[in-house]
Amino acid sequence: MTTQHRAPHDHAARRDRARAVLADRAATHLLVTDPVNVRYLTGFTGSNGQLLLAADAADDRLITDHRYDERAASSCPDLERILDRDPLGATLSAAPSASLLVEAEHLSWQQGRDLTARAEDVGVRVGDAKGVVEALRLCKDDAELARLAAACRITQETLAWLFDDVVVHDRSERELAITLERAFIDAGADGVAFPSIVASGPNAAIPHHEPTDRRLQPGDLLTIDCGAEVDGYHADHTRTVAIGHLDDELTAVHEVVRQAQAAGIAAVADGVTGGQVDAAARQVITDAGYGAAFLHGTGHGVGLRIHEGPSVGRGSAATLRDGMALTVEPGIYLPGRGGVRIEDTFVVTSPAPPRALTDTPRELQVL
Numbered sequence: 001m002t003t004q005h006r007a008p009h010d011h012a013a014r015r016d017r018a019r020a021v022l023a024d025r026a027a028t029h030l031l032v033t034d035p036v037n038v039r040y041l042t043g044f045t046g047s048n049g050q051l052l053l054a055a056d057a058a059d060d061r062l063i064t065d066h067r068y069d070e071r072a073a074s075s076c077p078d079l080e081r082i083l084d085r086d087p088l089g090a091t092l093s094a095a096p097s098a099s100l101l102v103e104a105e106h107l108s109w110q111q112g113r114d115l116t117a118r119a120e121d122v123g124v125r126v127g128d129a130k131g132v133v134e135a136l137r138l139c140k141d142d143a144e145l146a147r148l149a150a151a152c153r154i155t156q157e158t159l160a161w162l163f164d165d166v167v168v169h170d171r172s173e174r175e176l177a178i179t180l181e182r183a184f185i186d187a188g189a190d191g192v193a194f195p196s197i198v199a200s201g202p203n204a205a206i207p208h209h210e211p212t213d214r215r216l217q218p219g220d221l222l223t224i225d226c227g228a229e230v231d232g233y234h235a236d237h238t239r240t241v242a243i244g245h246l247d248d249e250l251t252a253v254h255e256v257v258r259q260a261q262a263a264g265i266a267a268v269a270d271g272v273t274g275g276q277v278d279a280a281a282r283q284v285i286t287d288a289g290y291g292a293a294f295l296h297g298t299g300h301g302v303g304l305r306i307h308e309g310p311s312v313g314r315g316s317a318a319t320l321r322d323g324m325a326l327t328v329e330p331g332i333y334l335p336g337r338g339g340v341r342i343e344d345t346f347v348v349t350s351p352a353p354p355r356a357l358t359d360t361p362r363e364l365q366v367l
Helices: 011-024 035-042 066-075 087-094 109-122 132-137 142-165 173-186 201-205 248-267 274-287
Strands: 029-032 050-054 061-064 080-083 099-102 125-128 197-200 221-226 228-230 237-242 299-301 308-312 325-328 331-334 338-341 344-347
Touching: 011 029, 011 035, 011 050, 011 132, 029 035, 029 087, 035 050, 035 132, 050 087, 061 066, 061 087, 066 080, 087 109, 109 125, 132 308, 142 173, 142 221, 142 228, 142 237, 142 325, 142 344, 173 197, 173 221, 197 201, 201 221, 201 331, 201 338, 221 338, 237 248, 237 338, 248 274, 248 325, 248 331, 248 338, 248 344, 274 299, 274 308, 274 325, 308 325
Parallel strands: 029 099, 061 080, 099 125
Antiparallel strands: 029 050, 050 061, 197 221, 221 237, 299 308, 299 325, 325 344, 331 338
16 A cells, blocks of 8 residues: 555644633543544544543643553654553542543443542542534544545545446445455555445345345446545545436436435535535425435535534534535435435535535446
């Protein structure tokens, strides 16, 4: 694999943004336990790592164990490390008589009970920091956008190759999924963003179908929803094609979905809500008589997780802002016959239209 030079992440600047929350909440420390949030704020990717963020940056600590000491020193050279397999005990020792915020939604019920009892014993007040780091992650910086763009480039180029050179009738869904995911790695991806959805014929009516040994047949719709992962950042891209030929109704359905996606894309702008984007796409499908066959939201945010904020679904009040990355992916699903989904990943830009990170032709392709 060829490693491309990309701008480094400024983890210290991200921690400073999170630190501002402490003053707002009259807290002295924030314990970050979600591995994705720890990665975002520190660069650490080990399976055991927590960030203790303090009001004074000099007091920030990465809590891990001896297995990851050298790895943490390499990936987080600006952070002092605490090597302790009891992160709650290490936190309470490092923050005596503090006001501590924790990511309550990332603690188990038992961990929450344990933390509350132990904090009371040492006079530490505990509050909830739900969504604090996730809110910071909504708008991507240049380093993040570069990695998202790289993941999307690999994804769309590899999927186009699969359609051009690999997809023929009698190939199985499972064969196509394996071939596609191997090709992602060969093209420079670090992994796959999620298990690829390869759905043919009646299986295409199942939005999250898992590939089977079913073989492609003339007259099938074939939906492939896939993504490469680059340095933790996820691509998401879907195209639906026809095998050999397609009947008139399914051909028309594909065009309805294409027009619905175009309407959703046109609605994406700084200051609109995810619900407004969903409504624009959904109205096209409803007007065509297929409203009940659109089974999911129009999109979702992407980044260090394949599904993250902002929500782009029915009634979503999430406000889109410059720098957010999201998908637009309307679909129509007809049980027993097939389905169509067309999906691309975009970056909200202001005042310009959204920037497409995946942008292959959306018209029906007959293979």
